[in-house]
Amino acid sequence: MKKNEKLNKWLWKWHFIAGLISLPFILLLSITGGIYLFKTDYETPRQQHIKEVVVQGTPISLQEQWQMANNSTPKKPSAVVLSNRANQATEFVSGRFSGKSSVFINPYSGEVSGTIVTKKTDMFKVRKLHGELLMGKLGTKIIELIASWMVVLILTGLYVWWPGRGWKLKGFFIPRINEGKRTFYRDLHAITGFWMSGLLILILAGGFPWTDVFGENFKQIQKITNTGYPVTWEGRQLQSAISGESLTLDEMASKAKALDLPGIVTLHLPKGPKGVFSVSNENPSDLQSQKKIHFDQYSGEIITANDWKDVGVLMRGRMWVMAFHQGEFGLWNWWLMLIVAIGLTAMSISALISYLLRKRNGIWGVPKVPSAFRVGYGIITTIVILSIVFPLFGISIVIILCIEYVRKLNKKRRITLSTS
Template sequence: MKNRKLNQWLWKWHFIAGIISLPFVIVLSITGGIYLFKSDVENEVIQGIQKLIPEEKSERLSYDKQWEIAQKNSKRKLNSVVLDDGDLSTEFIAGRFGGKQSVYVNPYSGKVSGTFKAKDTWMYSVRKLHGELLGGKVGTKVVELITSWMVVLILSGLYIWFPFVRGIKGVFTVRLKEGKRTLFRDLHAVTGFWISILLLIVLAGGFPWTDVFGGNFKKVQKWTNTGYPKTWSGRGLTSTVKEKRLSLDEMISIANAQNLSGKITVGLPKSVKSTFSVSNKTFPLSGQKMIHFDQYSGELVKSHNWSDVGVLMRARMWLMAFHQGEFGGWNWYLMFAIAVLLTLTSIAAIFSYIFRKQKGKLSVPKSPKSFKQNYGLVIAILFLGVIFPLFGLSVVLIYLSELFTNRKSLNT
């Protein structure tokens, strides 16, 4: 049997947290759904730059010559080149992550066909709105706080709703003829139930990008040695210095001989002692490799497979890729469906509140006066507060606020 007093107490705080969070949740779900089209938007721009006119094809320039041209047209030092099939302009990259910029060189004419930065597309604004509400570091922490409470909302919502009053029948049916309040309440509850587990996985894939949780997660990876191997990025690896370095064409020939799948990138040496690196981005993630070669002899220095990556990093990368719908069509459509359904269930919750709200009152559910939190509940809250520090801080502030309010009411 369900603890009815606990149910009422959770319902009160589920309600309060929901009313505060829902406007933000709607923004996050809508922008998340839009951001799934990121590749389509960016690829359309890139294809316009990379696509070659058949008449332009003649004798192909060496990669070294193309690199010289690209470097002259880049204000930043180039760090890598993407291998192509010969029918596209060659992509040279400067920077990393969000600051990455690509310079495209026509391999036949030697002309720079264009440059590309993700920041130049309107999708970048969608990303900033989704990740930080256009509020910089403060906005990032607000998003982290809201997503932390979303975890609590999902868990408390499952307890409150299932199984209660309607039993198993309520999992599958929405009451259409019992008034608007009941209709929207059921739409919120039934839809929320069916996406709850997937939504928790989606949220888990978003947390690594956050400031506080993400920063702590990286520290745990470092302490437990469950991230990338130290030599994955080439740190600590050296080449035997000689008079002549391999040409970029020779290195790319070696890279092609590795028969890697997906998008293959050759990282350029950062100094006279560092190495060339060859990596690929492919799915499943288990097919990804990072291989380092002596920049003078071309000999293998270090080869890493995906199995060399620590378990926490592998889990993190899988969840982040799932979050972005990168595992193929099924993953993309699933993420888009979750974004749409989360928006609908959030809107349904707002309408449910509007139709239950009494005029002139907030209509906040009352919790039983005699209810005392048991050890299990306290431990669960403390556990979530440790995992999600911003949630923990907000709970402390709520507790202090309630304590102050209760003492004030006793003194009056």
């Protein structure tokens, strides 16, 4: 591919400006993302005294445990995680996502072994720092804007990196170590970015579903195209036929265990006398094994069952990239995300060092663009497409254009005043 040198300078200018503004946020994202990968390692020893108990004879019934859990928490539990080990405390759950709260019951003594409130955990704070800068909705939008510009940084960086005068091993695929510090750090930034570009795009795709604007638009597209979860997945419209006594938790748990579902199996309790029991399994390492099955709370018969093939293609893709983003596909995925987090940190720091080594006192050192350069239709089309896909990026472009227009007007006014 023959490069347009004027276009290369223009893209380099905007890669430079966007990178300089985004760099502190990108560093924060890479560091907090790397820390969050150690969530299980960090929380397991700290929560062990709550989640694990001493085996002492025969466990009491699940129904009795639920009563004890219900009496010990202000919010009535809506689900129970089915234990698969004898030394495991029974987890009763209320709320979802950031509002999730769990109370753990010792199945032998009936005592509360402890509670875990998601919002109060250290790793929840790390996740909130990673996703919203601990600033709520405003922080989420800032992170979404930075992530949108990261896509632009990757695309412009690839073009600027692309060799214009033939391919060479040093300087394009491995850093030059004998040509000074500035060259070394420039190469370290550019080459690391090249090798990680595809992965970074995939990781960003896994983060965008959590954002406010893009995420909400994506949900609307899923709804319009009917490519999300089937309407029966949550079971809100399903009803049990009232007849006699409802099944006990122990009876329903036996039916759930008979399904032999992999991963973490949760039994969701009926909401009211017409509600249904629902059984689901969380198994991020094998998404295709996930199911959601709804039972009549009186007869115990299956009303409807959904598995992965019933989930729409956009939701399946969304769940895949989100699981990949969090390193949930096994050890290889975890290590890959950790390497990317370290690589992104090194790439950002090397870019900063390279900039400081080339920067002169008193000036920002923004790359110059030939005054004769005009943006072509291809670039304009690309910007428009990116603005539609990433609305916050589009808004930032409009703001930049307005600032540029005002700056040029002021420049013309100064010239006019100086010549009059």
